[in-house]
Amino acid sequence: MRVPAVLSGFGIAPSQRARLGAGRPLQEVLHERLLRLIERHPEEVNYFAWQALARRYPGPGDRGLPLDLQRRQFARMRNGAGVIIPVHAGLLEFLRGLPAREVDAVALSHSHDWLNLEAIRTLWDAIDRVGSERVCVVFRTAGAESPLERAELATLRESWRRDDERSAVGFELDRGAIHGGFHCYLRR
Template identity: 30%
Template sequence: MNTKAFFPNKTTILDSFSTSKFFADLKPQHKLIQSQTWADSHIDLLALDLKPAANIVTIAAGACHALAYLSAKPAAIHCVDDNPAQLALLEIKAKALIHLPDYDAVLKFLALPHQTDNLKRYQRHLRANLSDQASHYWQKRNLIGRPRYFAFSENLQEHGYYNTSLRALRFLLTQLGARFDKLQQAKDLTQQNQIFEQTILPALQNHYFLFLMRRRFVLNRLGFNQNQITRLKNANQDELSQILIQRLRRLLCDFSIQDNHFAQQVIGQTYQIQQQQSLPLYLQKEVFPQLRQYAHRVHPQQNRLINFLQQQSEQSIDAFVLQDHLDYLHPDDIKALWQEINRCAAPGAKVLIRSLGTQLPLPQLVFQNAETSWQTNALRNQELQNKDRCALYGSLFVFEKIAKI
């Protein structure tokens, strides 16, 4: 297999998109933003209902979702982002699935903290199989002189701009009295709710915490740009801080902590490898053989989404996973992007959209097309949203392309 195919030979640094847009104002350019995807891959697969040999386009993000799609035996998964750090993360995760000796080695490399043997695994099995761009990223040293690949010997889930911000926020809440450790001891949802009310909610309602949640620079640091802040406010008449508290309550109270790796990461708990159902789908043992077989079909693309789609043939894409990308775009940009999606979408193609707000981030004018139409099922969308264990988004929409007769 030609491992250099993971990155194109020629790349162009283009306008911000995806995870580069994720952090406004204070975000460092071309640094790792997130080490995992904050979207439930189980829900994605239910929503998309992918058929074998599907051609998929998605943002790269933390790569967890894209790798999970390999369980559907796709023809190709094009992961688009203009941030080379996120693409380097995607590549090393995919190469780990292919080149590490077995499932246990993959689990130790990608899921377990404090694994010094991961440095040997990187040198023996992965470094020579990385593209030049990805190898350069992981070999580069940080401010204290350690190569970036040392992240895999520590706790990968604690690395990244978003994760650093989350860790700081968790520390602050702990200083204000939050007892996240007690949630890990809960035996059922009733106990989780009681613990949340008694030991976490008071810290979230602390005046100092609420003051910080009203500061734009804090929200920027946590990953919200002005468009998303506006969408969150439009989702409810409550203050933004109250909306965030409601989302956090749902994350920590509506799903079993033991089965929810999103909640585990928020409260500072590492992946619970003894409980397979709590792991991200791409790390579960039952899908490992398929992921190992098809991981070479993941193709990182350093580009803007609209530019990438402009290079694709008509009716060539079966699924588009936009995550919350539309939250960041001006209506005119959304219209231009949707025109390309409409052109590239094969009959029956599906588009998955998430938003921090509760309203569809698509103006009606994008559906004014004489030749094709897009349909969605509001009840099904809400059903999927209710099952999404990430719980931090306010809405989820699935559109299917229908040819007009």
């Protein structure tokens, strides 16, 4: 657990390592999250655990597959594919090209773990411009805490509030289990 290359093999970048356990020993944090991966969701829908532990899906048929890979979803996926517009741009560039107040939802995955405070501020300024009055922004973090709750980003909280209830539900539903936090923010 002390070798950065081993951690990178697990998909844990140096920028995430510091946030993972808020100072707790890494082996304790990873053990806790491994148990969460295995125990939180039923085996038949826990495709992250199957991939992490067996490097395959359980089968046969659609058993244990994510919805987008299930045969019974094929027609729906094929018929909905036309609404997807591929964009070859970074997120910030993409957001800056959108009209103001046009976006109702933004999913940022775990991008905050990779950004410094100024980059987070810049990203949220762009989201603030394009987000509708009812916009919902979700993201995960390696640690439990949201970077938006840091004192250095207090000005962002003048426009945004963390929805603790939705964040808790999102955390419980997250089958990936490696993340320590799930955060849902709404416009004030």
